[in-house]
Amino acid sequence: MEIKLFSAQTYVERRNTLKKTLGKGVVLLLGNDESSINFKDNWYPFRQDSTFLYYFGLNLPGISALIDIDNNREIIFGNELSIDDIVWTGPQPSLASLAEKVGVTQVLPTSKISDHVSNDTAYLPPYRPEHTVKISQWTGKGIASANSDYSVPLIRAIAQQRSVKSAAEIDEINKAVSITSDMHLAVMQAAKPGMKEHELVGIAVQKAAENNVHLSFPPIMTVNGNILHNHYYGNTLKEGQMLLFDGGTESSSLYAGDMTRTYPVGSKFDSRQRALYDVVIDAHSAAVDALKPGALFKDIHLLACKKLVQGLTQVGLMKGDADEAVSAGAHTMFFQCGLGHMMGLDVHDMENLGEQYIGYTESLVKSKEFGLKSLRLGKKLEKGFVVTIEPGIYIIPELIDMYKSENKYADFINYKELESYREFGGIRVEDDYVVTDAGSTLLGTPLARSSNDVEQVRAKALEPVAL
């Protein structure tokens, strides 16, 4: 698929920055291959590796690239189409002409790559088995070594560079989030009691296809919003339930969007739903207000946790001092995951490079505690970081039973009241922000978020249609 490229100069400058940071050595960046579904030539939609895209822009399967810092040159490796291929695919531009668009002048067939790769070549952690196989074949390393011998200095250099988004990148992310917002509005306007979750997934994927883009991750579309990684779409929507939709699309340049909305299947939240929804919105707003360069994202996460605890205390589900509750971890009864993550070419930006390297620093190590261990981003924010803010309240019956049996957090949790919420479900509200000098800016077309605004969209969606 042809995608929107930046100028050749952009890629040249990105590579020059990387060369300067590393100073020496040879870097191998692996593009992705086609991924087979159930036989070799039946492929999933192709997705290029994001680091490859960042430095080399080309959205073709089966190519790789070297940045040879010692000899100040770059080479793209790939195979040109044969005349036989062209009968099947139509005429295609040559690899050399494509390479030119990203400022690379040297192109070699893939068979030559092992001549240029040695045991010292720096590469990134393989997250696809094809990468492991290639590294093993080109370097002669065994599979275990191929998987573990990646370069930490390379990870750090790339993480630092890709974390701060340029104005042009922010434009692209903004477009992705706007398509994402349109997709959410379409679903919010289509959901009706009696529909199946998968029918709404159908509306979401159609909206993406209408824009000729892919989803940035498999969507969560569920009336059981308390199941955090829910990809089952078989339930029927019923009046009285809430629907949680967590979904995003890419832009035509493959940057990601990621939003979540939770709303009544009917036109109004019931009083308990509305109360907890407003608690989530308060935590969301407090977190957004705290976004600014220099702030520790871990602190903003803990601030949101405190807001959730304060709200849950007002509702009567928690008690005691909010700071003490958060410090003890009692909020994890309701909020088990992290407040947000970086976003860019990947929806969890650079997750393949390792969360410790992307979200933390040498002095700030990721926690192993339940709750904090799921916080993908903890470190100080910088201008140009793009992050999601996605607090939530999730009532997980298995967790109630587990904590209760251990009498865990009994000073902070009203277990008696909580019992009547067992079937409540879950709420998450997620938007995307770029950190600016002044604090932060919401990305994408704004979409109804307050309980009132959401109810207005839902009421309109459920109005009887005039015949």
Add this chain to the structure above:
Amino acid sequence: MEIKLFSAQTYVERRNTLKKTLGKGVVLLLGNDESSINFKDNWYPFRQDSTFLYYFGLNLPGISALIDIDNNREIIFGNELSIDDIVWTGPQPSLASLAEKVGVTQVLPTSKISDHVSNDTAYLPPYRPEHTVKISQWTGKGIASANSDYSVPLIRAIAQQRSVKSAAEIDEINKAVSITSDMHLAVMQAAKPGMKEHELVGIAVQKAAENNVHLSFPPIMTVNGNILHNHYYGNTLKEGQMLLFDGGTESSSLYAGDMTRTYPVGSKFDSRQRALYDVVIDAHSAAVDALKPGALFKDIHLLACKKLVQGLTQVGLMKGDADEAVSAGAHTMFFQCGLGHMMGLDVHDMENLGEQYIGYTESLVKSKEFGLKSLRLGKKLEKGFVVTIEPGIYIIPELIDMYKSENKYADFINYKELESYREFGGIRVEDDYVVTDAGSTLLGTPLARSSNDVEQVRAKALEPVAL
């Protein structure tokens, strides 16, 4: 995703048949893992390996199974969910309880698999790099050997068994083709001049999602039907063009459907389009009439080629004796691919086992000639085979130029007339059939196929909507 299973007895019998055919040894069948898109935990929709599904039914990622013929036992290898997993995914049935549904009593953790696998264990050709890595790790073979040391007797035994579909399987394929047919009708009723190809892909994927199933392969949706493997969806539909849509969905039991229709973007074919369309339909009908147990599919392919040549001669694009033209290969100017392929759990059924083993026999070797080398199925049909019939006419400008410059097939091709068809595009009409004692039966809900019927649907689709 939960899928519809057959009875436990079905899987037991299938495995018993395989054991009986092979007689001895140990067979390792690899299930598929999740496939990462751009980082490890961002996954494409999971698709289980079809042979694993056939013998073990379970639609879970990361499991494998052994059929130990020597000791007459089966083992499924996989890992149970931890309590941590359950917080994220909700409660799930245990692997042991799932195994019971497919008649397997022994379940072991994946870490135990290498104790049960040796250098002599029979396995199938790896078509996903994860399979190569696993075989290499479990057997100690290098990557190249892991890829090449597959068992040909195992391939032959499975190919023979999976080729003949049971009544229950034919029911399932019938359902898949009916959803496929509904999807085609939705697109045929939606296409309008001014729309983009990707908007119609959106309608197709929505129809699949509405039925809670996936597409069985990346669809071809194009106004350039002459580009045979076209996955570019950026063109705008224009009056006067034809739209070619080749797409299929799976059923809820993961059997495949596969259909193609070609129709005018406006409400009527022009005279040249209609004439060539009718030629394709004649070839289609002749091929279907020839389907029966004992017939060589290669002969039916050649019969369809002859019908195409006869039609093209009447239209004035070919000349001379039709049999001689086909025997010389002159029809490959217009029809470069094969008449059809087997269909079942895979849309190109068992393509991962190798076309020579699936579509040919030890005495009937696949041709290397242009045209015939793309015929995936050549051998004698048997009752219970499910096949596609998909003749077509494709005007490929690059091929005209190539053949013309070599003065190739000058006795059979009217190059002068053909020049005026350079921009004509392509036509393919594909339906799915099961071979029966009496000949064959069309699978799925019948969909408009003749030029008249197609025009009727299109005229209705383009009627102005009353406001």
